């Protein structure tokens with residue numbers, strides 16, 4: 001995590017960019033172990049497995065409804081969606097990995113289009129699902145495809 005550092009924010013710990021990161025750059029890999037049940041720190045791999053950060057720092061990556069990074073569960077890496085400047089908090093959209101969140105929460109990202117309560121992909125409208133289609137894990141992309149085919 002050479003271009004990021006863990007810092008204290010008003011809402012708790014955050015992973016902050018300390019050196020500029022380019023769009024598409026891998027910010028850090030996602031070491032961990034595969035577990036059968038979700039908790040507030042896991043990211044979903046498929047219907048029955050989740051990646052547990054097992055104490056690694058990436059567990060502190062916060063949610064934003066307008067994130068600057070994407071959690072690529074399939075490649076096990078967090079990548080920048082756009083250039084990220086020093087001082088920005090690294091974030092991804094939890095709805096892009098979780099079907100139904102183990103620990104839903106009220107979002108305070110204050111971004112335009114903030115969803116309010118973040119509960120998981122399952123609870124998004126079809127339009128909201130389509131808006132994040134490019135950031136989805138293979139598992140949720142498959143779900144979106146099933147829905148789209150069913151709607152035709």
Ligand SMILES: [Zn+2]
Nearest residue numbers: 065107109114
């Ligand atoms: Zn939000």
